[in-house]
Amino acid sequence: MKPVWMVLPALAALLGGGLRAQDTAPSFPAGEGQAAVQTACAACHPPAIVAGKRYDADKWAEVVDQMIGKGAKVSDADYDVIVAYLARNYGVGK
Template sequence: MIAAGLSLGTLAPAHGTDLPDAPGRQQVIESCSQCHSIDLLAQRRSADDWSQIVSQMVGQGAKMTDEQFQTILDYLSTHMTPAKTPPAGKAGQ
């Protein structure tokens, strides 16, 4: 089942428990922390994964407007994705 693969508990959390202070943070806290801990929300996922997860949460009854959905998705896809590592030999150049 897709839900098992997208469970918010399957990946290690990001360093620290704080979400980055950026536009959309408060909406994520208000909408998502009703059911999920900040530690769970602070996990790093790809933008595609976040899109599937947020869509799944709406399908399971999360209440939000289309604008709130987009704000949450933009925030998570921008700030809560895996850090990009420079290719070998390119760091510091």
């Protein structure tokens, strides 16, 4: 069995690397609608998943409708704000 002192540096490196990765994790871009997207979308989707999509506003509306159908909580007041935010930040040509 290896002495504990030989295992501790490896364990510290693994744990420390994980903390740094969280600090640099992508977030939703700042701007009108960020809070609504964070509340409605981020419970299930990390920003990296959303960032990989490039849709126009009509397609984002379809996606939001699908997510509402799957249980996403989006108020009527936030619906247009979320669609506009997604199209502005993750639209075609971005």
